[in-house]
Amino acid sequence: MSAGLDIMATQLDSAADAAQRIGELLGVIAFATSGALLAVRKNLDIFGMAVLACSTALGGGVIRDLLIGRTPPSAFTDLTYLTASLLAALVIFFRHPSHRLTRGALEITDAVGLGLFCVTGTVVAYRYGTGAPTAALLGMVTAIGGGVIRDVLGGQVPSVLRPDQELYAVPALFGAAATATLLHFGYYRAWSGLLAAALAIAFRLLARRYQWRAPQARHSPDLRGR
Amino acid sequence: MSAGLDIMATQLDSAADAAQRIGELLGVIAFATSGALLAVRKNLDIFGMAVLACSTALGGGVIRDLLIGRTPPSAFTDLTYLTASLLAALVIFFRHPSHRLTRGALEITDAVGLGLFCVTGTVVAYRYGTGAPTAALLGMVTAIGGGVIRDVLGGQVPSVLRPDQELYAVPALFGAAATATLLHFGYYRAWSGLLAAALAIAFRLLARRYQWRAPQARHSPDLRGR
Amino acid sequence: MSAGLDIMATQLDSAADAAQRIGELLGVIAFATSGALLAVRKNLDIFGMAVLACSTALGGGVIRDLLIGRTPPSAFTDLTYLTASLLAALVIFFRHPSHRLTRGALEITDAVGLGLFCVTGTVVAYRYGTGAPTAALLGMVTAIGGGVIRDVLGGQVPSVLRPDQELYAVPALFGAAATATLLHFGYYRAWSGLLAAALAIAFRLLARRYQWRAPQARHSPDLRGR
Numbered sequence: 086m087s088a089g090l091d092i093m094a095t096q097l098d099s100a101a102d103a104a105q106r107i108g109e110l111l112g113v114i115a116f117a118t119s120g121a122l123l124a125v126r127k128n129l130d131i132f133g134m135a136v137l138a139c140s141t142a143l144g145g146g147v148i149r150d151l152l153i154g155r156t157p158p159s160a161f162t163d164l165t166y167l168t169a170s171l172l173a174a175l176v177i178f179f180r181h182p183s184h185r186l187t188r189g190a191l192e193i194t195d196a197v198g199l200g201l202f203c204v205t206g207t208v209v210a211y212r213y214g215t216g217a218p219t220a221a222l223l224g225m226v227t228a229i230g231g232g233v234i235r236d237v238l239g240g241q242v243p244s245v246l247r248p249d250q251e252l253y254a255v256p257a258l259f260g261a262a263a264t265a266t267l268l269h270f271g272y273y274r275a276w277s278g279l280l281a282a283a284l285a286i287a288f289r290l291l292a293r294r295y296q297w298r299a300p301q302a303r304h305s306p307d308l309r310g311r
Numbered sequence: 312m313s314a315g316l317d318i319m320a321t322q323l324d325s326a327a328d329a330a331q332r333i334g335e336l337l338g339v340i341a342f343a344t345s346g347a348l349l350a351v352r353k354n355l356d357i358f359g360m361a362v363l364a365c366s367t368a369l370g371g372g373v374i375r376d377l378l379i380g381r382t383p384p385s386a387f388t389d390l391t392y393l394t395a396s397l398l399a400a401l402v403i404f405f406r407h408p409s410h411r412l413t414r415g416a417l418e419i420t421d422a423v424g425l426g427l428f429c430v431t432g433t434v435v436a437y438r439y440g441t442g443a444p445t446a447a448l449l450g451m452v453t454a455i456g457g458g459v460i461r462d463v464l465g466g467q468v469p470s471v472l473r474p475d476q477e478l479y480a481v482p483a484l485f486g487a488a489a490t491a492t493l494l495h496f497g498y499y500r501a502w503s504g505l506l507a508a509a510l511a512i513a514f515r516l517l518a519r520r521y522q523w524r525a526p527q528a529r530h531s532p533d534l535r536g537r
Numbered sequence: 538m539s540a541g542l543d544i545m546a547t548q549l550d551s552a553a554d555a556a557q558r559i560g561e562l563l564g565v566i567a568f569a570t571s572g573a574l575l576a577v578r579k580n581l582d583i584f585g586m587a588v589l590a591c592s593t594a595l596g597g598g599v600i601r602d603l604l605i606g607r608t609p610p611s612a613f614t615d616l617t618y619l620t621a622s623l624l625a626a627l628v629i630f631f632r633h634p635s636h637r638l639t640r641g642a643l644e645i646t647d648a649v650g651l652g653l654f655c656v657t658g659t660v661v662a663y664r665y666g667t668g669a670p671t672a673a674l675l676g677m678v679t680a681i682g683g684g685v686i687r688d689v690l691g692g693q694v695p696s697v698l699r700p701d702q703e704l705y706a707v708p709a710l711f712g713a714a715a716t717a718t719l720l721h722f723g724y725y726r727a728w729s730g731l732l733a734a735a736l737a738i739a740f741r742l743l744a745r746r747y748q749w750r751a752p753q754a755r756h757s758p759d760l761r762g763r
Contacts, residue, residue: 124698130751132706133698136681147604152373154382156606157662161671178754210383219387229362233464238685240694242466246350246359254358299356302404378599380608436609445613455588459690468692472576472585480584525582528630 104275105205108282109146110169112201116231117142117170119194121177122187123239131178138174139167140238142198145230149206149223153213192293195232195244199253200286203228203260204278208268217269224261229254248301251292255299260285330501331431334508335372336395338427342457343368343396345420347403348413349465357404364400365393366464368424371456375432375449379439418519421458421470425479426512429454429486430504434494443495450487455480474527477518481525486511556727557660560734561598562621564653568683569594569622571646573629574639575691583630590626591619592690594650597682601658601675605665644745647684647696651705652738655680655712656730660720669721676713681706700753703744707751712737 120141124134143160150158160166182190206227211220229245236243244250263281267273291297346367350360369386376384386392408416432453437446455471462469470476489507493499517523572593576586595612602610612618634642658679663672681697688695696702715733719725743749 125754127694127698128700128753129698130700130753132704132751133700134754136697136706151377151603152383152387154380154606157604157667157671157675161604161674162667164670167674181754215383215388218390219383222387222393223383237463237689238695238698242353243464245362246353246355246464248354248356248359252358254362299358301354301356302351302360302407377603378609378613380606441609441614444616445609448613448619449609463689468579469690471588472579472581472690474580474582474585478584480588525584527580527582528577528586528633 100275101273101278104278105208108201108278109205110165112198112205113142113146113166113169114173115194115201116145116198116235117173118177119191119198119232120235121174122181122191122194123235124174125177125181126184126187126191127239131174134178135171135174137235137238138177139170141231141235142170142173143167143231144234145202145206145227145232146209148230149210149227152223152226153210153215155213193290196256196286196289196293198231199228199257199289200260200282200284202231203257203285204264204282207261207264208273208278211265211268217265220268221258221261221265224264225254225257228257228261248298251297252299253289253292256285256288256292259288326501327499327504330504331434334427334504335431336391338424338431339368339372339392339395340399341420341427342371342424342461343399344403345417345424345458346461347400348407348417348420349461350400351403351407352410352413352417353465357400360404361397361400363461363464364403365396367457367461368396368399369393369457370460371428371432371453371458372435374456375436375453378449378452379436379441381439419516422482422512422515422519424457425454425483425515426486426508426510428457429483429511430490430508433487433490434499434504437491437494443491446494447484447487447491450490451480451483454483454487474524477523478525479515479518482511482514482518485514552727553725553730556730557657560653560730561657562617564650564657565594565598565618565621566625567646567653568597568650568687569625570629571643571650571684572687573626574633574643574646575687576626577629577633578636578639578643579691583626586630587623587626589687589690590629591622593683593687594622594625595619595683596686597654597658597679597684598661600682601661601679604675604678605662605667607665645742648708648738648741648745650683651680651709651741652712652734652736654683655709655737656716656734659713659716660725660730663717663720669717672720673710673713673717676716677706677709680709680713700750703749704751705741705744708737708740708744711740 117138120138121134124137129137143166147158147160150156181187203224207220207224210223211217215223233243233245245253260281264273264278267277267281343364346364347360350363355363369392373384373386376382407413429450433446433450436449437443441449459469459471471479486507490499490504493503493507569590572590573586576589581589595618599610599612602608633639655676659672659676662675663669667675685695685697697705712733716725716730719729719733
């Protein structure tokens with residue numbers, strides 16, 4: 086019985102490991118695609134596309150690894166992620182939507198990357214030994230970081246700051262906090278992690294679809310405002 | 312006598328520790344306020360304000376911690392600073408000066424953050440075991456870093472580079488170098504640290520007030536210049 | 538005989554060490570000059586020039602050191618590089634080409650920095666114990682990093698992304714990959730490293746001269762493109 090439970094636990098663990106790796110790879114591909122699509126919009130050449138795709142896809146994870154002290158970051162030692170980013174850029178170079186549709190495609194791939202990375206980033210940080218709140222913050226930074234790098238390099242205000250961009254940081258924080266809670270109480274499994282990622286992606290896409298906007302600070306018309 | 316001196320030294324140390332913590336917290340609040348004010352000027356929503364306030368307030372310290380190898384950076388493990396940044400952003404969301412006055416308020420809060428961080432950043436680096444010149448450089452980077460992140464994310468040329476912005480890096484370097492000198496010769500106390508911060512803040516504000524500008528390189532009118 | 542070979546190997550090593558240091562110093566001076574020239578173009582004052590020159594010259598190496606976990610980065614502990622950057626900025630402040638010629642001078646100094654840093658960056662990473670592919674990637678990042686920082690701070694799209702900027706990342710990757718190959722098979726010497734740097738510089742300058750451009754993604758005129 087006990088041996089059976091151990092085997093089951095090990096299977097669950099290896100399932101979670103596989104899900105983690107698949108989730109990271111899909112997140113990398115999604116963000117690389119979003120970077121390559123922005124490159125198409127900005128008329129970059131194929132090498133500029135490759136640089137922007139890789140910065141977007143690997144940037145968040147590199148920042149997370151630097152913050153937890155894992156050097157060199159896995160993006161530089163495990164070349165699977167770099168290869169996947171370059172392949173995604175190559176595919177977009179040859180087959181991409183027309184100019185009018187790139188924006189929608191960019192935002193969908195960006196949402197998928199955001200949702201997957203807020204979960205996998207939290208898991209990596211937690212397993213590295215940080216507490217649950219720190220892991221949630223690092224997961225959010227992992228999810229947001231790549232997109233910020235993409236937007237700063239591409240010369241536009243980061244999505245996370247734009248008021249015409251509906252809720253962006255909030256879905257990432259939601260997914261990261263849910264994952265950290267699951268990890269803290271020992272309920273994190275492959276399927277619950279996937280669920281958290283799916284909810285974060287749905288949250289972000291619904292916010293886009295129904296234009297859930299957050300309030301802006303009012304500008305007082307007079308000069309006496311404090 | 313000796314025991315009395317030891318106790319006095321311990322009291323001095325704990326006073327310096329308390330001053331260090333209060334100085335860091337005030338610097339965080341000042342920079343968070345400056346980030347939130349820029350967010351008001353740029354019409355960001357409340358979450359964009361929170362992101363910009365936190366990046367500004369915590370960015371310099373995160374860079375410093377990465378540079379000295381303290382991972383994860385204290386901004387991710389001690390949530391006091393994050394909470395203070397969010398509260399500052401919330402206050403500015405509800406009560407901020409009118410559009411015409413935000414610029415002045417932004418520059419005053421920025422000067423206060425600059426002065427406090429060049430001192431506390433130098434102290435953190437020095438206590439971590441770097442030499443005095445390295446500590447002074449890291450203190451200057453801590454002080455400047457948050458504002459650079461704020462300006463790059465907010466889409467404007469960093470204050471530290473703008474020629475219409477009077478001396479910016481110089482007050483930070485002055486405060487950091489003074490602190491490193493005090494530390495190196497064993498004269499660093501709570502009050503001398505506060506004095507160095509006050510002098511750096513005054514230096515920066517006087518430079519604004521009296522428009523102390525540094526010379527720009529002349530553009531030669533002819534084409535033969537080398 | 539064996540002793541003679543040992544001495545010869547040691548001499549080769551110390552020649553490689555000296556070449557490494559000279560290469561790094563020349564790369565720092567070249568990049569500092571390019572940063573100072575951009576500062577002249579942007580009408581920054583002398584302190585803004587110093588900040589931009591140092592960020593450009595030291596930024597790539599600081600990023601590399603953070604990525605391999607060498608903290609504090611050598612730019613903060615060995616002040617030779619900082620001093621060289623400041624001197625380069627000072628020289629450019631007093632003696633710089635006329636406005637119309639700064640662009641050409643900027644691009645030549647940038648190419649020299651790029652070629653030298655892709656080699657020295659790879660060597661530093663490899664000696665720190667990373668594998669050859671990781672060292673090549675880190676070398677490329679070292680070479681590109683400073684210029685990206687310069688362009689982001691100076692408010693322009695990074696050269697590495699601009700389609701009107703002929704091949705930029707490719708010469709850096711070429712030089713880094715050549716160096717990593719030499720190191721991996723034990724053929725790295727002072728002269729072979731210099732040769733790799735010279736080839737990378739020539740590659741970049743020839744790409745400029747003869748406008749070797751990479752293809753851009755075609756924009757499909759219709760909306761059915763996928």
